[in-house]
Amino acid sequence: MRRIISILLENEPGALSRVIGLFSQRGYNIETLNVAPTEDVTLSRLTLTTTGDDKTMEQITKQLNKLVDVVKLVDLSEGAHIERDLMLIKVRASGAMRDEIKRTTDIFRGQIVDVGPNTYTIQLTGTGEKLDSFVAAMAEADILEVVRSGVAGISRGEKVLRL
Amino acid sequence: MSVAGLEQCIAPKGWRRQPYRVRYRLPQRPHSNLNCFGEGYASSVYVSGRDIVELLSGGEMIAKALEDEGVEYIFGYPGGAVLHIYDALFKTSKVPHVLVRHEQAATHAADGYARATGKPGVVLVTSGPGATNAITGIATAYMDSIPMVVLSGQVATHLIGEDAFQETDMVGISRPIVKHSFMVRRAEDIPATIRKAFHIATTGRPGPVVIDIPKDCTRPDAKFEYHYPETVKLRSYAPAQRGHTGQIRKAAKLLLSAKRPVIYAGGGVILGESSELLTRLARKLNYPVTNTLMGLGAYPATDRQFLGMLGMHGFYEANMAMHHSDVILAVGARFDDRVTNTVARFCPGAKIIHIDIDPTSISKTVAADIPIVGPVQSVLEDLLDILDSLQEKDPKQPDTAALGRWWQQIDEWRAKHGLWTGRRYGESDRIMPQQVIESLYRVTGGDAYVTSDVGQHQMFAAQYYKFDKPRRWINSGGLGTMGFGLPAAMGVKLAFPDMEVACVTGEGSIQMNIQELSTCKQYSTPIKIINLRNNYLGMVKQWQDMQYEGRYAMSTYEDSLPDFIKLVESYGHVGIQVTRLEELDQRMEEAFAMKDRLVFLDIFIDPMEHVYPMHVAPNGAMKDMWLSKNERT
Ligand SMILES: Cc1cc2nc3c(=O)[nH]c(=O)nc-3n(C[C@H](O)[C@H](O)[C@H](O)COP(=O)(O)OP(=O)(O)OC[C@H]3O[C@@H](n4cnc5c(N)ncnc54)[C@H](O)[C@@H]3O)c2cc1C
Ligand SMILES: Cc1ncc(C[n+]2csc(CCOP(=O)(O)OP(=O)(O)O)c2C)c(N)n1
Ligand SMILES: [Mg+2]
Numbered sequence: 157m158r159r160i161i162s163i164l165l166e167n168e169p170g171a172l173s174r175v176i177g178l179f180s181q182r183g184y185n186i187e188t189l190n191v192a193p194t195e196d197v198t199l200s201r202l203t204l205t206t207t208g209d210d211k212t213m214e215q216i217t218k219q220l221n222k223l224v225d226v227v228k229l230v231d232l233s234e235g236a237h238i239e240r241d242l243m244l245i246k247v248r249a250s251g252a253m254r255d256e257i258k259r260t261t262d263i264f265r266g267q268i269v270d271v272g273p274n275t276y277t278i279q280l281t282g283t284g285e286k287l288d289s290f291v292a293a294m295a296e297a298d299i300l301e302v303v304r305s306g307v308a309g310i311s312r313g314e315k316v317l318r319l
Numbered sequence: 320m321s322v323a324g325l326e327q328c329i330a331p332k333g334w335r336r337q338p339y340r341v342r343y344r345l346p347q348r349p350h351s352n353l354n355c356f357g358e359g360y361a362s363s364v365y366v367s368g369r370d371i372v373e374l375l376s377g378g379e380m381i382a383k384a385l386e387d388e389g390v391e392y393i394f395g396y397p398g399g400a401v402l403h404i405y406d407a408l409f410k411t412s413k414v415p416h417v418l419v420r421h422e423q424a425a426t427h428a429a430d431g432y433a434r435a436t437g438k439p440g441v442v443l444v445t446s447g448p449g450a451t452n453a454i455t456g457i458a459t460a461y462m463d464s465i466p467m468v469v470l471s472g473q474v475a476t477h478l479i480g481e482d483a484f485q486e487t488d489m490v491g492i493s494r495p496i497v498k499h500s501f502m503v504r505r506a507e508d509i510p511a512t513i514r515k516a517f518h519i520a521t522t523g524r525p526g527p528v529v530i531d532i533p534k535d536c537t538r539p540d541a542k543f544e545y546h547y548p549e550t551v552k553l554r555s556y557a558p559a560q561r562g563h564t565g566q567i568r569k570a571a572k573l574l575l576s577a578k579r580p581v582i583y584a585g586g587g588v589i590l591g592e593s594s595e596l597l598t599r600l601a602r603k604l605n606y607p608v609t610n611t612l613m614g615l616g617a618y619p620a621t622d623r624q625f626l627g628m629l630g631m632h633g634f635y636e637a638n639m640a641m642h643h644s645d646v647i648l649a650v651g652a653r654f655d656d657r658v659t660n661t662v663a664r665f666c667p668g669a670k671i672i673h674i675d676i677d678p679t680s681i682s683k684t685v686a687a688d689i690p691i692v693g694p695v696q697s698v699l700e701d702l703l704d705i706l707d708s709l710q711e712k713d714p715k716q717p718d719t720a721a722l723g724r725w726w727q728q729i730d731e732w733r734a735k736h737g738l739w740t741g742r743r744y745g746e747s748d749r750i751m752p753q754q755v756i757e758s759l760y761r762v763t764g765g766d767a768y769v770t771s772d773v774g775q776h777q778m779f780a781a782q783y784y785k786f787d788k789p790r791r792w793i794n795s796g797g798l799g800t801m802g803f804g805l806p807a808a809m810g811v812k813l814a815f816p817d818m819e820v821a822c823v824t825g826e827g828s829i830q831m832n833i834q835e836l837s838t839c840k841q842y843s844t845p846i847k848i849i850n851l852r853n854n855y856l857g858m859v860k861q862w863q864d865m866q867y868e869g870r871y872a873m874s875t876y877e878d879s880l881p882d883f884i885k886l887v888e889s890y891g892h893v894g895i896q897v898t899r900l901e902e903l904d905q906r907m908e909e910a911f912a913m914k915d916r917l918v919f920l921d922i923f924i925d926p927m928e929h930v931y932p933m934h935v936a937p938n939g940a941m942k943d944m945w946l947s948k949n950e951r952t
Contacts, residue, residue, distance in 0.1 A: 166555060169502070170490055170494075170500075170502065173491070173494065174494060177494050177495060181495045211682070211686075214682065215679065215683060218678045218679040219679050221678070222677070222678070222679055224498075224499040224519065224553065224555055224556050225555060226555060227554060227555040228555075319554070
């Protein structure tokens with residue numbers, strides 16, 4: 157099953173490598189990883205998505221919690237939550253494809269953020285699934301580059317992950 | 320502190336003196352030749368009113384912090400990146416330093432010291448090769464949850480990342496085998512970092528902590544205010560202090576309802592100083608107890624309720640009892656694959672209560688029915704209280720008739736194949752390894768500290784030396800590190816100079832750290848080395864006999880072994896060769912009679928002997944064992 161784990165991590169050198177090292181060392185999957193500082197400069201917020209059966213997931217959360225640099229952790233997929241992935245995708249856009257790509261982008265509520273004589277760069281946010289379907293919808297086009305931020309997530313409602 | 324060395328300065332505003340932590344009593348030093356350099360601190364101080372603040376360099380702060388932490392020994396080896404630290408130790412420190420001959424041995428010696436005393440072992444090594452040599456010892460301590468603080472030198476801050484001379488990313492290399500690590504970035508952080516390191520290493524589930532210290536942070540000319548913090552604040556580290564009462568109550572009820580219970584106790588009972596509580600619990604309920612390899616001594620081996628070790632080379636009665644049990648109380652044990660055999664077939668009828676301080680140990684391999692996260696000590700105390708009150712209400716529990724039948728069954732198993740109820744090893748005109756351990760047990764009155772290397776000899780020692788007390792059996796279980804035994808024995812002997820310390824080893828293992836015979840000479844550590852000489856990498860050979868039709872791929876030395884007697888003599892020790900059974904006891908006694916000499920007993924044993932019982936694999940259950948070369952359950 158796919159899980160979204162969100163972590164408050166000490167903003168210390170080496171902290172991130174402990175998290176990533178844990179996954180490779182113990183053979184856990186890591187699908188996406190997103191990390192950036194928070195409003196509190198001593199903390200980073202890290203969101204990762206992973207898959208595994210219940211037993212593996214239990215171990216992953218326990219092992220993460222055991223890391224001294226992990227301050228707090230929540231499995232967002234246990235409750236209602238919002239997840240967003242940001243994609244920048246550069247496609248060849250010339251001739252008839254130029255309109256076609258624009259239309260598809262509009263349908264997905266994407267934005268064309270850079271226009272070249274023969275290329276478009278499109279920005280799209282949403283769940284990982286939505287981004288995947290956009291890429292699928294672009295099958296006809298000549299995709300030059302895809303950049304994704306990885307999932308960032310937050311719980312809905314009153315539930316917060318903070319100190 | 321000598322007055323001449325006082326430099327009078329003005330203390331910074333708002334500064335208050337913090338009292339030092341109470342020091343441990345330093346051991347009386349039996350060895351005049353221990354490198355304890357210092358005369359105390361004669362460095363710069365602030366004097367402000369009645370307050371005195373010391374001004375120390377990074378190197379001096381390390382020396383002083385180790386003293387304030389109550390460290391009794393530093394095991395280490397110098398080199399460029401730690402020379403400032405060594406100079407500071409030389410000038411100021413009262414903590415004796417033991418100079419090993421290889422950094423791996425420093426970590427094992429510190430580890431042996433820690434296992435025997437319960438206090439953290441302390442290691443100091445230089446950058447690059449010094450640090451990498453320490454890695455095996457750090458991994459050994461990590462796998463067995465041994466508290467240790469390793470200080471490694473690092474190249475100066477401005478050189479980091481430039482492939483500087485003797486630069487290695489120690490924090491990176493050691494990351495998967497430490498409980499935590501620190502890289503010092505500013506000299507003034509040294510005292511707090513050391514305090515944190517000791518705190519993390521010794522609390523919760525213990526483990527090794529590395530502090531990597533760039534050379535410039537230890538410069539003698541940059542001085543800082545020194546105070547050693549009383550308390551540690553770590554917002555992200557809070558090991559469990561108590562078990563969940565509701566869970567403990569459930570566990571108590573399940574325990575009392577058991578008809579075929581077993582207590583499966585591991586290294587956590589020893590690490591958590593709870594052998595007495597465990598013994599109280601077992602006696603109160605009259606339940607059988609088995610120990611893991613790491614748990615030996617957690618329950619007195621000579622007690623009737625003790626079933627011996629369990630697992631791959633565990634006792635028949637212990638493995639049978641586990642397999643047929645209906646309730647297992649696992650205490651500070653981690654269901655290792657050397658214990659469980661095939662997990663899917665593990666103890667099919669048993670409900671499992673699992674007490675462990677580390678949540679990751681619970682339901683990692685075998686799912687627990689009642690998990691209890693907490694320190695053994697408080698959990699067992701709570702459990703005993705709850706059992707008392709439950710029994711008061713219903714004195715009919717546990718079911719004594721069922722328990723009687725269970726004991727009867729266990730006694731039958733024991734009589735049939737128990738290792739201690741009759742001779743279970745073959746006859747031969749050679750000395751049998753089991754006989755050597757029995758002799759060692761007799762001659763030391765069962766009261767020695769026994770360290771071991773890894774191989775058949777380790778299993779024979781575990782099976783035949785009956786450990787009645789915790790911390791007496793010192794071996795590498797999780798990593799299985801050959802080369803552990805000799806340096807570990809050295810560390811134990813330094814901690815307990817008046818106790819007998821034996822190192823049970825094999826001619827393969829001993830050669831992995833044999834250079835430490837020199838360290839033993841320098842610091843007069845008169846340990847006794849019992850070499851179970853079978854002229855094979857015996858444990859490897861046993862597997863080759865059983866699974867590879869006796870093809871001994873690289874498990875023999877082809878007459879290349881050294882003359883161990885001459886070898887130990889050249890190091891200034893005593894060597895005794897034993898080839899005949901009739902002389903075994905006498906030689907053993909002679910060796911132990913030489914109180915102030917290291918004696919190496921080179922005992923020629925039957926090279927064909929195997930360790931039994933041995934779990935049948937693959938796909939075997941706990942109950943499936945080889946009992947001899949041609950007998951299985
Ligand atoms: C050649 C060879 C053969 C071996 N054969 C066997 C064998 O036949 N049988 C066997 O048992 N082992 C055997 N081993 C050892 C095996 O590999 C494991 O090291 C051992 O089984 C682990 O012991 P343990 O479960 O007691 O856990 P340990 O490694 O001692 O771990 C201790 C556990 O207790 C917990 N703990 C620590 N402190 C506390 C506390 N204060 N409160 C609560 N919990 C705490 C820890 O979190 C951990 O889960 C063998 C090893 C070798 C090298
Ligand atoms: C450092 C290391 N290398 C390899 C092994 C694998 N190994 C386990 S036991 C063993 C043989 C040990 O031989 P010896 O010390 O003579 O003991 P014996 O089994 O003969 O009693 C080997 C090679 C190990 N445990 N540790
Ligand atoms: Mg051998």
